[in-house]
Amino acid sequence: MATTMREALEHAMHGASGDDAVRELAASGVAVADADTMSQAIHDVYCGITSDHEHPNEKDREQARTMIAALQKVAMSLPAV
Numbered sequence: 001m002a003t004t005m006r007e008a009l010e011h012a013m014h015g016a017s018g019d020d021a022v023r024e025l026a027a028s029g030v031a032v033a034d035a036d037t038m039s040q041a042i043h044d045v046y047c048g049i050t051s052d053h054e055h056p057n058e059k060d061r062e063q064a065r066t067m068i069a070a071l072q073k074v075a076m077s078l079p080a081v
Contacts, residue, residue, distance in 0.1 A: 038064035 012024035022032050033041070039056035042063050047053070056064075 033064075033068065035061060035064045035068060038068055042067070 008025050008028035008030045011028065012021040014024075025032055039060040043051070043056040043060045046063075047060070
């Protein structure tokens with residue numbers, strides 16, 4: 001049975017520190033991201049090692065902001081359990 005985001009968060013909150021909570025969330029298949037970490041992930045996945053730029057560019061950052069907004073919208077539309 002898949003763990004819901006709420007269950008993963010509740011389980012992670014019992015950890016001793018923020019780092020522990022993030023590790024618990026990751027172990028549950030949930031990622032914690034902000035625009036910086038999401039843009040780096042987008043750069044790593046879509047630009048990869050053949051990229052002509054070493055770090056996320058403005059396109060990567062815009063895609064990150066759009067992705068986070070979409071994830072937030074979906075998360076807010078889920079019924080509370």
